[in-house]
Amino acid sequence: xxxxxxxxxxxxxxxxxxxxxxxxxxxxxxxxxxxxxxxxxxxxxxxxxxxxxxxxxxxxxxxxxxxxxxxxxxxxxxxxxxxxxxxxxxxxxxxxxxxxxxxxxxxxxxxxxxxxxxxxxxxxxxxxxxxxxxxxxxxxxxxxxxxxxxxxxxxxxxxxxxxxxxxxxxxxxxxxxxxxxxxxxxxxxxxxxxxxxxxxxxxxxxxxxxxxxxxxxxxxxxxxxxxxxxxxxxxxxxxxxxxxxxxxxxxxxxxxxxxxxxxxxxxxxxxxxxxxxxxxxxxxxxxxxxxxxxxxxxxxxxxxxxxxxxxxxxxxxxxxxxxxxxxxxxxx
Amino acid sequence: xxxxxxxxxxxxxxxxxxxxxxxxxxxxxxxxxxxxxxxxxxxxxxxxxxxxxxxxxxxxxxxxxxxxxxxxxxxxxxxxxxxxxxxxxxxxxxxxxxxxxxxxxxxxxxxxxxxxxxxxxxxxxxxxxxxxxxxxxxxxxxxxxxxxxxxxxxxxxxxxxxxxxxxxxxxxxxxxxxxxxxxxxxxxxxxxxxxxxxxxxxxxxxxxxxxxxxxxxxxxxxxxxxxxxxxxxxxxxxxxxxxxxxxxxxxxxxxxxxxxxxxxxxxxxxxxxxxxxxxxxxxxxxxxxxxxxxxxxxxxxxxxxxxxxxxxxxxxxxxxxxxxxxxxxxxx
Numbered sequence: 001x002x003x004x005x006x007x008x009x010x011x012x013x014x015x016x017x018x019x020x021x022x023x024x025x026x027x028x029x030x031x032x033x034x035x036x037x038x039x040x041x042x043x044x045x046x047x048x049x050x051x052x053x054x055x056x057x058x059x060x061x062x063x064x065x066x067x068x069x070x071x072x073x074x075x076x077x078x079x080x081x082x083x084x085x086x087x088x089x090x091x092x093x094x095x096x097x098x099x100x101x102x103x104x105x106x107x108x109x110x111x112x113x114x115x116x117x118x119x120x121x122x123x124x125x126x127x128x129x130x131x132x133x134x135x136x137x138x139x140x141x142x143x144x145x146x147x148x149x150x151x152x153x154x155x156x157x158x159x160x161x162x163x164x165x166x167x168x169x170x171x172x173x174x175x176x177x178x179x180x181x182x183x184x185x186x187x188x189x190x191x192x193x194x195x196x197x198x199x200x201x202x203x204x205x206x207x208x209x210x211x212x213x214x215x216x217x218x219x220x221x222x223x224x225x226x227x228x229x230x231x232x233x234x235x236x237x238x239x240x241x242x243x244x245x246x247x248x249x250x251x252x253x254x255x256x257x258x259x260x261x262x263x264x265x266x267x268x269x270x271x272x273x274x275x276x277x278x279x280x281x282x283x284x285x286x287x288x289x290x291x292x293x294x295x296x297x298x299x300x301x302x303x304x305x306x307x308x309x310x311x312x313x314x315x316x317x318x319x320x321x322x323x324x325x326x327x328x329x330x331x332x
Numbered sequence: 333x334x335x336x337x338x339x340x341x342x343x344x345x346x347x348x349x350x351x352x353x354x355x356x357x358x359x360x361x362x363x364x365x366x367x368x369x370x371x372x373x374x375x376x377x378x379x380x381x382x383x384x385x386x387x388x389x390x391x392x393x394x395x396x397x398x399x400x401x402x403x404x405x406x407x408x409x410x411x412x413x414x415x416x417x418x419x420x421x422x423x424x425x426x427x428x429x430x431x432x433x434x435x436x437x438x439x440x441x442x443x444x445x446x447x448x449x450x451x452x453x454x455x456x457x458x459x460x461x462x463x464x465x466x467x468x469x470x471x472x473x474x475x476x477x478x479x480x481x482x483x484x485x486x487x488x489x490x491x492x493x494x495x496x497x498x499x500x501x502x503x504x505x506x507x508x509x510x511x512x513x514x515x516x517x518x519x520x521x522x523x524x525x526x527x528x529x530x531x532x533x534x535x536x537x538x539x540x541x542x543x544x545x546x547x548x549x550x551x552x553x554x555x556x557x558x559x560x561x562x563x564x565x566x567x568x569x570x571x572x573x574x575x576x577x578x579x580x581x582x583x584x585x586x587x588x589x590x591x592x593x594x595x596x597x598x599x600x601x602x603x604x605x606x607x608x609x610x611x612x613x614x615x616x617x618x619x620x621x622x623x624x625x626x627x628x629x630x631x632x633x634x635x636x637x638x639x640x641x642x643x644x645x646x647x648x649x650x651x652x653x654x655x656x657x658x659x660x661x662x663x664x
Contacts, residue, residue: 051598223593237610242597254590261555262586264605265574266383271603273596278569 001028001037005068006097006312012053015250015320020053021069021313028100036108037079038091039100042305044072044122045315045328046156047221050249060275068096069312072127074111074118075101085110092121099309099332116294123327124160124301127276129290131243132160134279139241139272140217144169147211149230152221154181156327157243159189161219163299166190170217173210175226177322184325189300203229214238222247228258240271250320302326333360333369337400338429338644344385347582347652352385353401353645360432368440369411370423371432374637376404376454377647377660378488379553382581392607400428401644404459406443406450407433417442424453431641431664448626455659456492456633459608461622463575464492464551466611471573471604472549476501479543481562484553486513488659489575491521492622493551495631498522502549505542507558509654516657521632535561546570554579560590572603582652634658 002025009022031037049071052063063069073095077085082105085091091108095101111121123129135157142148148165152158153174162185165172174185174194182194193210200206207215207230214235220227223245234240248255264271279286293299304324306315309332319328334357341354363369381403384395395401405427409417414437417423423440427433443453455461467489474480480497484490485506494517497504506517506526514526525542532538539547539562546567552559555577566572580587596603611618625631636656638647641664651660 220593223591227593242593245594245597248591248594254594256588257591258586259555259580259589260592261552261559261574261603261605262577262580264603265577267605268607268610269605271593271596273593273599273601275600278600 001100002026003028003098003100004309006309007066007068008053008063009066011055011065012250014252016050016053016313016317018313018317023310026098028098028102031079031081031102033081034104036077036082036085036103036105037100038075038095038103038108039078040073040075040095040098040309040332041090042074042119042122043097043309043312043330043332044126044128045312045319045330046071046128047244047246047249047319049316050246050320068098070094070096072122074121075108090118092126097312115291119303119305119327119329119331120294120301122329123156123303124294124299125287125290128156128327129160130279130283130286131276132157132164133286133290134276134282135241135243135274136161136164136217136219138279138282139270139274140219140239142168142170142217145171146216147171147173147213147235148217148219149173149175149207149211149215150219150221151175151226151230152244152246153185153191153194154325155221155246156324158219158221159185159302159326160299162191163189164293165217167293167298171211173207175222175230181325184302188302197226204232207233217241219243220245224248224255224257231260231263234263234267234269236267236269238267238269240269242271242273246320304328306330308332333432334358335360335430335432336641338642339398339400340385340395341398343387343397344582346584348382348385348645348649350645350649355642358430360430360434363411363413363434365413366436368409368414368417368435368437369432370407370427370435370440371410372405372407372427372430372641372664373422374406374451374454375429375641375644375662375664376458376460377644377651377662378403378460379576379578379581379651381648382578382652400430402426402428404454406453407440422450424458429644447623451635451637451659451661451663452626452633454661455488455635456626456631457619457622460488460659461492462611462615462618463608464489464496465618465622466608466614467573467575467606468493468496468549468551470611470614471602471606472551472571474500474502474549477503478548479503479505479545479567480549480551481505481507481539481543481547482551482553483507483558483562484576484578485517485523485526486657487553487578488656490551490553491517491634491658492631494523495521496625497549499625499630503543505539507554507562513657516634520634529558536564539565549573551575552577556580556587556589563592563595566595566599566601568599568601570599570601572601574603574605578652635661637661637663639663
């Protein structure tokens with residue numbers, strides 16, 4: 001059987017370009033006993049993938065040149081020689097960017113398409129939702145009445161963070177990059193305030209106005225100057241979960257900025273970098289809680305779904321231009 | 333009764349100078365019922381005092397112009413109209429930089445001069461020791477076999493941190509500013525290695541050599557470029573208690589440096605600013621543990637004692653030139 005693949009053609013310097021990817025054809029061999037043949041349905045496109053395009057030590061191994069990229073994929077079982085899976089079942093796992101591929105079944109987890117549409121398992125009920133949940137609840141530890149600021153608030157993780165913070169009884173302020181996004185945050189997702197950083201000249205002042213008692217929790221998805229402005233408004237004993245630094249992912253050297261330590265020191269602030277797998281022992285708890293909030297209608301989701309497997313690279317590049325609202329997904 | 337006072341004459345810009353202080357005479361009134369008259373014996377001189385010379389929001393209120401500075405002082409009761417204190421008893425408290433002063437007794441705590449010399453209560457058995465204890469044990473959480481790096485290692489806090497880390501079974505590396513200090517750390521205080529940053533051109537490489545498995549806990553007393561070099565060697569899931577930033581205290585604007593967040597993010601690192609009073613509910617536990625280690629001979633101390641009340645400003649300025657080893661104290 002023939003499959004399409006998207007392979008890494010070159011390691012980007014700075015912002016990735018189309019030529020860093022290549023669409024190729026490959027053969028999928030016959031499956032052996034215990035294996036399943038899968039057809040990709042939905043492909044997750046995430047900011048962290050930029051880091052994997054570099055050949056650098058990080059929490060996940062780098063992509064390899066001339067090999068397909070990989071990530072979270074929802075797939076349907078086309079053929080099974082495993083007694084664990086039947087044809088037609090829908091699974092999730094970390095799979096290659098191919099239209100069809102083989103799995104031993106070890107990486108595949110069946111999903112309940114009765115509870116929510118399959119794509120939700122890449123977003124609010126998947127790694128994205130768990131990232132929001134653990135970063136906010138285990139590091140941010142918001143208390144009712146506190147002020148929570150989320151950057152990249154209209155992104156996949158941010159939109160979940162803001163809603164969970166509202167469920168906790170917090171004053172929630174989102175930062176995003178267009179009027180369309182900030183409107184969506186306040187009208188559809190319950191954020192108390194939202195700041196369009198592209199239309200704001202003095203971010204420090206805008207954040208101070210939205211957060212009169214200071215910022216108790218800053219959930220940071222972006223880094224850079226937006227974070228500098230938030231941290232100037234940070235409250236005593238604040239917590240800063242570091243979830244992403246999308247503003248810096250395309251930097252070719254370590255960017256300079258104001259030194260943080262004096263502010264963190266004089267206000268007894270905690271800053272903690274994390275990756276969702278740091279909390280893997282608590283995944284069952286997180287999944288259960290997120291599913292319950294979704295079921296109760298307290299946690300809504302939004303997705304940007306691009307059509308066509310061959311458009312995966314464009315969708316990834318779009319993340320760095322802020323083209324998505326909520327989870328960015330490609331439907332094959 | 334006449335007393336000498338050291339008052340803040342001017343708020344320094346950058347490094348403080350002698351003219352920022354003034355020695356004056358004042359009258360101490362007669363004590364009233366419930367009060368005690370105290371004579372200062374030992375005055376604590378600490379880096380954090382630099383921050384209090386600014387008129388800036390911080391964890392302790394700023395010193396006031398034309399008013400005496402204040403800090404940790406060991407004093408003897410000269411006269412008592414309180415049933416809590418007798419003449420001749422020795423107390424500790426936060427008191428003004430005066431040779432004689434009145435207390436209601438509320439700020440005064442009696443010390444046991446049988447367990448250790450009085451000056452120890454300003455150091456290893458006082459706020460200094462507690463700062464080392466809580467920062468290392470509650471934030472750094474060192475495990476046996478891990479690598480702990482301490483900057484400002486020959487300073488009052490650093491020298492206690494290194495010894496506690498050794499008690500925990502860690503590989504301990506100190507950073508200090510002279511050969512005399514680094515020798516002292518390894519020969520007298522049990523540090524495994526010590527790096528003289530003033531004689532080292534490539535700190536990143538020197539730290540890598542001393543910490544082949546990376547840095548699991550970085551107890552930061554200094555900030556600036558030394559910390560940049562340590563953080564380049566930080567291990568996955570490391571903890572960074574931020575205790576001091578002496579290299580930056582005299583900066584007149586927020587200094588620039590490499591942005592930290594990408595490194596903290598990709599290695600799941602925790603950084604936490606603190607002040608010892610964040611842990612005040614646990615002080616009794618900390619004091620008991622430190623006293624026991626001192627008694628058992630596991631925790632040694634070293635002090636730089638300057639003579640003469642009038643030399644308090646010079647002793648404070650000396651801290652920023654690295655003139656002290658261990659706790660800097662002035663004996664009246």
